[in-house]
Amino acid sequence: MKRHILIGAFAVMAFAFAGDLSMSSAGKFIEPAETTKASTLAYEPTAPAPRFSSRYTSLTGRGCGSGMTKKEEREAEKHGSDTPTRCKGPGGYDINIYYSACTSEIQAVKGENSTPLASQAVNWKQKTVEWRLAQATPGARPVPFAVILRVYEYAGDDLCATNGRVTGEFLVVKGLDGFAHIDKKIDVKKTPNANLQARQLADKKYTAAP
Numbered sequence: 001m002k003r004h005i006l007i008g009a010f011a012v013m014a015f016a017f018a019g020d021l022s023m024s025s026a027g028k029f030i031e032p033a034e035t036t037k038a039s040t041l042a043y044e045p046t047a048p049a050p051r052f053s054s055r056y057t058s059l060t061g062r063g064c065g066s067g068m069t070k071k072e073e074r075e076a077e078k079h080g081s082d083t084p085t086r087c088k089g090p091g092g093y094d095i096n097i098y099y100s101a102c103t104s105e106i107q108a109v110k111g112e113n114s115t116p117l118a119s120q121a122v123n124w125k126q127k128t129v130e131w132r133l134a135q136a137t138p139g140a141r142p143v144p145f146a147v148i149l150r151v152y153e154y155a156g157d158d159l160c161a162t163n164g165r166v167t168g169e170f171l172v173v174k175g176l177d178g179f180a181h182i183d184k185k186i187d188v189k190k191t192p193n194a195n196l197q198a199r200q201l202a203d204k205k206y207t208a209a210p
Contacts, residue, residue, distance in 0.1 A: 052134055052202075054131065054199065055130075060127055064088075066083045068084070085097040092111070117174055119161075132147070146182050148173055148199065
């Protein structure tokens with residue numbers, strides 16, 4: 001009789017021990033795997049690429065003036081000074097053209113900041129300035145970051161480097177405030193689709209801003 005009781009007790013203990021092992025094993029299988037930082041980063045969305053566009057400013061249009069008051073204009077005429085030309089651009093920028101002894105100095109200006117673009121003959125030939133704009137994120141306002149301007153080189157003479165016949169024609173690509181690293185001159189005569197090349201260069205330099 002005692003023998004049967006001992007055998008039964010051992011059987012109950014063995015069964016209970018096996019159950020504990022089964023529950024422990026099952027717990028290991030249903031435990032959620034830890035999410036690693038690497039796997040989380042792999043699914044993070046990337047920043048959208050900027051969208052580029054162009055705006056144009058006519059240097060002979062209705063949006064141009066002297067940028068001076070009537071009184072200042074009269075004073076300039078009285079002293080024999082040439083009246084400057086100032087034309088409205090996008091994003092608060094203007095194109096300002098003023099005159100030195102024998103050149104026209106063309107610059108992009110915004111407030112107190114100015115970006116020199118070119119020194120040309122007094123009777124400058126430019127009619128249009130192209131502004132390159134970037135929309136950094138969807139819904140954001142496009143912001144000017146570079147200017148594309150057709151410029152000329154001259155044979156020059158003893159009086160002035162911008163006198164004489166035209167010897168070269170280029171597109172100047174100049175970065176505005178914060179993008180001074182954009183500074184390139186493209187030979188129009190030697191570059192197919194020079195305007196397209198100028199835009200692509202500006203856009204590439206925008207995304208490579210330091």
